[in-house]
Amino acid sequence: MPRTKLAATRSNLILAKQQLALARQGYKLLDRKREVLMLEIMRVIGQAEDIQGQTNEQFKQAYAILQQARAAMGTERVMRFALSRVSDVDTHVTPRSVMGVPVPEVTIYAPQSRLPYGFGDTSVVLDRAQHEWAEVVDLLGPLANYVTTVWRLTLELKRTQRRVNALRSVFIPAYEETVRYIEATLEEKDREDLFRLKRVKSKTATIAAPSSS
Amino acid sequence: MVTGLESVRYAAPNARIRAFRSRLLSTDVWRTLITIDNLAGAVDILQQTDYRRELGSFTQDSSLEIVENRLTGRAARNVREIMAITSGTVRNLFMVWWQHYELENLKSVFRGVQQHLSPDAIRRLLVPLDGHTTLPWDSLMHEQSISSLIERLDGTHYINPLRNASAAYQRAQSLFPLEIALDIRYYRDVATAVSKLKGEDLKEARRVLGTRIDILNILWAFRHRVYYGLSAEEIVNYTLWHTFRTDTNLVREIALGADPRDIIRREWGDAVDLSIVSDMTEPIQMMPWLEIALERFWRKLALNEMSGYPFKLGAMLGYLVLSELEIHDLVTLLEGKGMNWPPERIQQNLIWVEE
Numbered sequence: 001m002p003r004t005k006l007a008a009t010r011s012n013l014i015l016a017k018q019q020l021a022l023a024r025q026g027y028k029l030l031d032r033k034r035e036v037l038m039l040e041i042m043r044v045i046g047q048a049e050d051i052q053g054q055t056n057e058q059f060k061q062a063y064a065i066l067q068q069a070r071a072a073m074g075t076e077r078v079m080r081f082a083l084s085r086v087s088d089v090d091t092h093v094t095p096r097s098v099m100g101v102p103v104p105e106v107t108i109y110a111p112q113s114r115l116p117y118g119f120g121d122t123s124v125v126l127d128r129a130q131h132e133w134a135e136v137v138d139l140l141g142p143l144a145n146y147v148t149t150v151w152r153l154t155l156e157l158k159r160t161q162r163r164v165n166a167l168r169s170v171f172i173p174a175y176e177e178t179v180r181y182i183e184a185t186l187e188e189k190d191r192e193d194l195f196r197l198k199r200v201k202s203k204t205a206t207i208a209a210p211s212s213s
Numbered sequence: 214m215v216t217g218l219e220s221v222r223y224a225a226p227n228a229r230i231r232a233f234r235s236r237l238l239s240t241d242v243w244r245t246l247i248t249i250d251n252l253a254g255a256v257d258i259l260q261q262t263d264y265r266r267e268l269g270s271f272t273q274d275s276s277l278e279i280v281e282n283r284l285t286g287r288a289a290r291n292v293r294e295i296m297a298i299t300s301g302t303v304r305n306l307f308m309v310w311w312q313h314y315e316l317e318n319l320k321s322v323f324r325g326v327q328q329h330l331s332p333d334a335i336r337r338l339l340v341p342l343d344g345h346t347t348l349p350w351d352s353l354m355h356e357q358s359i360s361s362l363i364e365r366l367d368g369t370h371y372i373n374p375l376r377n378a379s380a381a382y383q384r385a386q387s388l389f390p391l392e393i394a395l396d397i398r399y400y401r402d403v404a405t406a407v408s409k410l411k412g413e414d415l416k417e418a419r420r421v422l423g424t425r426i427d428i429l430n431i432l433w434a435f436r437h438r439v440y441y442g443l444s445a446e447e448i449v450n451y452t453l454w455h456t457f458r459t460d461t462n463l464v465r466e467i468a469l470g471a472d473p474r475d476i477i478r479r480e481w482g483d484a485v486d487l488s489i490v491s492d493m494t495e496p497i498q499m500m501p502w503l504e505i506a507l508e509r510f511w512r513k514l515a516l517n518e519m520s521g522y523p524f525k526l527g528a529m530l531g532y533l534v535l536s537e538l539e540i541h542d543l544v545t546l547l548e549g550k551g552m553n554w555p556p557e558r559i560q561q562n563l564i565w566v567e568e
Contacts, residue, residue, distance in 0.1 A: 074285075080338050118320065118392025119432070120396030124500045127440040128497065128501055
């Protein structure tokens with residue numbers, strides 16, 4: 001494992017140890033965040049799957065009824081009546097936070113009055129088609145909420161996982177190696193100094209001995 | 214009791230009706246149309262019938278919408294043809310019937326103006342009426358707002374219901390109050406035109422058109438309740454107060470939650486075949502099939518009018534109902550073939566049933 005390029009000094013040893021402690025603390029925190037994100041995703045994904053399933057079913061049903069309306073009235077007349085829609089659907093997006101991750105809260109306001117056309121030349125099945133499509137619109141808000149939440153949380157999980165991996169496999173081993181290296185180097189230096197001191201001491205003692213005799 | 218005078222009055226029209234009737238598709242043609250594999254095959258068969266003009270040079274890539282528009286135009290033309298061979302109050306009745314198509318176009322103009330479509334785009338939405346209309350369509354299509362469009366209709370018989378409903382339109386910003394006001398006015402006009410007839414004509418018109426208005430009123434009341442959740446008072450406001458078999462009490466009963474099948478059985482007994490909805494419990498699912506059951510009942514009434522003594526108004530009304538429902542069924546058939554529906558599904562959605 002490559003170590004960081006720090007000179008083997010005592011102050012760098014202190015610095016490396018501090019960095020190592022910080023990396024270990026960060027790793028613990030991020031690992032915990034990763035676990036919580038995972039749990040949150042599992043929770044939301046279940047709800048997202050439910051609502052996605054409901055939406056798919058509702059879409060299928062709405063398309064089938066629309067086909068029936070086309071058959072009962074003709075595509076041309078259905079298109080003519082589609083022009084009498086009451087108003088556009090209002091969509092409001094308010095941000096909220098899940099585990100520090102900003103996710104949107106989508107609210108869809110369908111028109112209050114859904115009576116768009118006179119009944120004189122329309123088929124009942126057109127009402128049913130309108131009813132079914134209104135149900136689809138009602139489901140789109142919650143679906144957008146859940147899908148976006150899952151998507152954003154997954155991105156955050158990926159980012160957190162990358163950080164956890166980086167800390168575990170790169171930073172922490174590198175700082176451990178650095179600390180080990182600096183410690184070893186400093187120990188070696190200490191031993192050299194001790195040896196040198198002993199040599200100096202024995203030399204001094206040898207020089208002092210004849211002069212005293 | 215049919216008088217000799219009535220026989221004479223309907224002798225010439227009857228000959229024409231017999232000729233017109235021969236244009237209706239035979240049972241064999243219907244059978245082949247339903248079972249044939251694809252849209253191209255169905256179009257080939259129809260091009261050998263009286264509908265060749267409406268189909269034009271239709272190919273697999275052509276748009277069905279154009280054909281459907283032409284078919285609706287043909288339904289309007291059928292009424293004009295009958296009008297041309299009648300006179301007096303009977304002619305007036307057919308005139309009112311024909312105004313249904315004019316009304317459909319007027320509603321399209323309202324929608325186009327509300328959506329700020331160009332006059333050309335609005336023109337494409339209109340049913341071809343072969344110039345038999347007194348409304349200034351070009352000026353109507355060039356209007357910029359609904360209120361100016363309403364004022365442009367000053368002097369026509371549409372103005373009163375529109376003016377009365379215009380405040381409701383301003384409040385809701387929805388065309389519904391205007392369209393329902395026009396519909397109510399239209400069906401009241403039909404009822405008035407029927408009531409001006411006398412003797413057997415009156416009885417026959419009541420049987421055919423009166424039943425139609427009853428059916429529509431009952432369906433409207435249920436539609437308001439089932440799909441739009443309106444209150445009893447609103448439903449009474451948006452339906453016809455008195456038709457031949459319905460009144461506000463019946464409408465109120467529907468609004469308060471009556472079962473559609475109970476109401477229909479009470480009004481027409483076993484004459485309406487409700488087997489198509491016998492397994493259904495939810496009104497939301499039941500209503501489209503109930504509509505088909507009622508349309509089939511109306512078709513049966515029209516067939517009855519056409520059988521037996523031929524020199525009568527009922528024969529003309531019967532022919533028009535059959536031709537209108539045949540056009541409806543052709544649209545269903547062509548759309549069904551276009552969507553690759555199996556023959557059983559197409560048959561389920563047709564008003565036509567093999568006798």
